[in-house]
Each structure stands twice: as C-alpha cells, then as structure tokens.
Amino acid sequence: MLKGKRMNRIKWLGLILLFVITSAACKKSVKGETQVYPTPDPVGTYALGADVSWITEMEAAGKKFYNAAGEQQDLLKILKDKGINTIRLRVWVNPTSGYCNTADVLAKAKRAKAANMRLLIDFHYSDSWADPGQQNKPAAWVSQDFATLKTSVYNHTVDVLTVLKINKIVPEWVQVGNETNNGMLWNDGKASTNMKNFADLVLSGYNGVKAVDPATKVVVHISNGYDNSLFRWIFDGLKNNGAKWDVIGMSMYPTATDWSAKNTQCLTNMTDMVSRYGSEVMICELGMPVTDAVACKAFIKDLIAKNKSLSNNKGLGVFYWEPQSYNSWSGYKLGAFDDTGKPTVAMDGFLTPPTP
Template identity: 80%
Template sequence: MAIILIATLGCKKTIKGETQIYPEPDPVGTYAKGADVSWVTEMEAVGQKFFNSAGVQQDLFTILKDKGINTIRLRVWVNPTTGYNNTADVLAKAKRAKAANMRVLIDFHYSDSWADPAQQNKPAAWANQDFTTLKASVRSHTVAVLTALKAENIIPEWVQVGNETNDGMLWNDGKASVSMKNFAELIQAGYEGVKSVNPASKVVVHISNGFDNSLFRWIFDGLKANGAKWDVVGMSLYPTAADWSAKNTQCLANMNDMVARYGSEVMICEVGMPVADAVACRDFIKDIMAKNKSLANNKGLGVFYWEPQSYNSWSGYKLGAFDDSGKPTVAMDAFLP
C-alpha cells in the first residue's frame, strides 16, 4: 500500500515584505524513523569515513537525515574501560543529533559494557552493593546522565530503562527468573529517575525477539504485578531474508496484544539484517513500519536500525546497512518519505 506524505506548509513575511513558503519542522510526536549510531565516535577515531549514495563524503548525521532518519538512539554504559558510551561520549553524540534537529532516545544498559539477553553484568562500582543501594545507584546514574543532557538543552523524547532485559538486569539481584519483584523495583527506580529530571520523557522497557508473545507477557505481567511503571514496550527484531515476513506477522500480533493488554505504546528499538540482503532488508523495514503504524490509537511510535553505519564488518558486525565503500545500501531507502 502506498503511503503519501504531505508536508505542512507555513507562510512568513521576509524583510522586503514578500510572502515566503517554507516547510514546518517535523513536530515532536510524529513517527520516529531512527538509527542507533553509538559506534560513530569510535569509528571516526580510527579514520572511518562515511559517504552518501552519490559517493560524496559527509557527516554521518547528514547522510542519515537525507535518508529520512529523524531520531538517534544512544546507548549509555556506566564506566566503560575505553570511555566510549560513557556520559561524556553520549553527550557529544547527542549534541550532534540536536544540531541536526533530530530527536533522541537514550538507552541505559546499567553496565560497563554490553547488556543483552545473554549478559546483564553489574558495573564494577556496583558489584558489591546491597539491593537497596543498587536501586539507588540505578536512580542516581539515570538522573546524572539525563541532567548532563538537560544542561545542554537536550531532553530525550524516550529513555530505555535497561537493554534487552529478557530475564531482567543487574544479575543476579535483578534476574527476573530469580526475582521478578527485584527486577520490577529496579525498573521502577529507573522510571522514577527519568521522570524526576524530565517528566515528559517516555520510559521504555526493552525486550528482544518481538515475535515472542509469551516472553513479553511473562515480563510485563510480572512487572505490572509488582508495581513497576513504564510508558512504552520496546522490541528488537532481527529476522532473516527467508523468515522476515512470518516474523513480522508474529510481531504484529504481539504488538497488538501489548496495546490491548497494557494500553502501552510500542516501539521497535532495534532492527537489522545481513548487509548482503539489503533488498530484503528494505522490504522488511517498510513492512514492519507499516505494521507498527497500524496499531490502534497511534500507539506505534517508530522503528530504529541498529548501527546501520557499521561497514566492512566493523567489530565483527555484519548486519549494518552501509556497503564496504561506506555508502548506504538500499535498505536505508525504507526510511525515505
């Protein structure tokens, strides 16, 4: 189904008095077409360059914006050994997003490195804290990062409290299969931290495998039963060229259930597919965006590609959307108007 976007036009008077037609800026609250580009500063530091589709070297944010991306997602680590993804690095990238008139999603991992379904390790500085202190650390870290952003007039529209918390976070204290109550209290600590700095920021709880309804019901039923609050259900979806259509159908059913069961908004926080399957990836993204937009009462908020700018198997990652010459593949055309 073709989707036609009509730009809203406004008028203003120039110094000479002529009426000039100009496009209104995209208002906050419209659909998020996003990219997580947390690797960008690390890539640039070793000389990686980025090129538009015509082969002209440009700043990555410019290239992405020209492809329809209007929102940037940035992961936050507590005290990473390399410094990348710490508060200062996140702030530098968020400033670039703001300068490009892009919105921001902040993704707290509550770890010194990767947090995902296979690992949810405590930051070294929190390793020996009792549970009451651990909750306070989650809140204070959340507040500190968001306050640093706010000092630069950057108010994230969305904030993830945890990353792919399929079995909770901050193991073993917050492991959901061990203590859903502890996990819920940690989520609540993050939620309260976000709202204390920016009440309008929407809090996201993010789970992988967006096609797995039983997993999502287990997590969100458990959080609800234990008093945790959230605004948005976040999902990851990494299908293959062979199964994306079936996975998208399952994901739609899950998204509709999240809306009906909890009244939640839904965001696809991460998508990706092997760079060699760029055409299939484009079709997959266009389809999942259409499905996300179809949710009742405009509950579908957006879709984010995870590290599309990674190329030449940067850090061993092969699911980017830039080719080996550093140019966007056709997968990125899915985000164009």
C-alpha cells in the same frame, strides 16, 4: 479592467511561489541530476530512527561516510537524507574505552540536536554490553546490597539525564535497561529468579527519568518482538510487582527468508501489548545481514507499516541498530552501509514516500 489586472497579479504571485517551493525541495547531486530529498516527520510524530552509538569510535579510527553519489558527508546528514529523524544512544556506566560514557553520549547528543533530530537514550546499567545473554553489574556496583543497587540505578539515571538537560537536551524517550528478557543487573535483578527485584530496579530507573523531566517517556525493552509469551511473562511480572513504564520496546532481527512471518507475529504481539497494558510500542532495534539489503528494505517498510497500524497511534517508531557499521565494524555484519561507506538500498526502507 482593474479587476483583471488584479487577477493576473495573483496568478503571477502563485507561479512565483510555486517556483520557490519547487526549487527549495530539490538540489543538485554531484552528477548534476535533480534529486528530491525526503522531509523527516516533525517532532511529535512518527520516529524513524537509527542507533549510531559507534559513530565517535568509528570516526576516531578514521572511518568516513559517503552519500549514494560518493560525496563524503557527516553521518547524520546522510541518515537524515534517508528519512531518519531520531537518534538512539547507549549509555554505559564506566566503560574501559571511555566510549558510551556520559561525556561521549553528551558529545553525540549535541550533534543530534544540532541536526534537529530527536533522541532516545538507552541505559544498559553496565560497563559494557547488556543483552539477553549478559546483564553484568558495573564494577563499582558489584558489592552493593540490593537497597544500594536500587539507589545506584536511580542516581546514575538522574546524573546522565541532568548533564544532558544542563546542555538543553531532553530526550523524548529513555530506555530503563537494554533487551532485559530475563531482567538486569544479575543476579539480583534476574527476572526468572526474582521478578520483584527486577520490577524494583525498573521502578528506580523510571523514577529517575521522571525526576529529571516528567514528560520523557520510559521504555522497557525486550528482544524477539515476535515472541508473545516472552512479552506477557515479563510485562505481567512487572505489572504485578509494581513497576511502571510508558512504552514497550522490541528488537527484530529476522533473516531474508523469515522476515515476513516474523513481522506478522510481531504485529500480533504489538497489538496484544496495546490491548493488554495500554502501552505504546516502539521497535528499538532492527537489522538484517548487509548482504540481504533488498530483503531488508522490504522488511523495514513492512514493519513500519505494521507499527503505524496500531490503534490510537500507539506505534511510535522503528530504529535500525548501527546501520553505518560498514566493513563489519567490530565484527558486526547486520549494518546497512556497503564496504565503501555508502548506504545500501536497505536504508531506502525509511524514505517517505518510499522510493520505487
């Protein structure tokens, strides 16, 4: 009899525990229906990310963000409920607007930390945009000789990361340059002109990152992740000239009609980067026209699966670039929020498990 009572008590305790877990996993939307929100992968596992570097500038201009039910919320809350667990932030040296300088990056990094999100820092080593078409030196560095330029890269890297560390923020990853298809800090560091100079600049950034925290992984980031010949040229050149890195970063911006073929080419390239250099691989940027949200969702899901399939867990994560840039903010039309400031179905590509 005593044994039977004990068994009944255990059954009741089990039912109570099940009820508590179920209740915690669900919440009511403003319309009243029960919704189950995804739990982001914990720190140390796969990164589902978004670059939201425009967030402070958009908010200052009066832009607001809303969940699918039309409820105004903080952007990071909306993204987290879509499965995003990591934030990427770009750093400019001395931008005229002030946005993306050290103080602005710190403010955004604090918000990411408060939201319990991970962090990727992206050094452009410029006062403005650095990409395959432009890698302009900061104004303050223009007249420097190459030896001083290497020191400036090191010092700038250390200075920004030290400010973050003082505030108890240590990024898991740091990009040394942004989409450096032909090097950076032109013309001194243009890869097609002087690969050794480019490698020396990457090494200066690498050493700066490791000086602040040796556990932070250094990313070298190239666009067109489907272009294996470009990646072999850059990374063979860096390796042969003494540069160091931990992670190979890629960008992927296909169309609604060619994304499947490009993803297949990207998988071939990622697999080659793992076998050729032993590197981990991350998709640091992706995007597709906001008008192609359904195709974009399929593209994201497929690219995540391909990146995750790399041997020895070498695939680290994927990042949407400025998904919140609705109403073509700054003329950008590859976001993943609609004209009312709500996420499109494209963002469901990050959900784990994906929505049907």
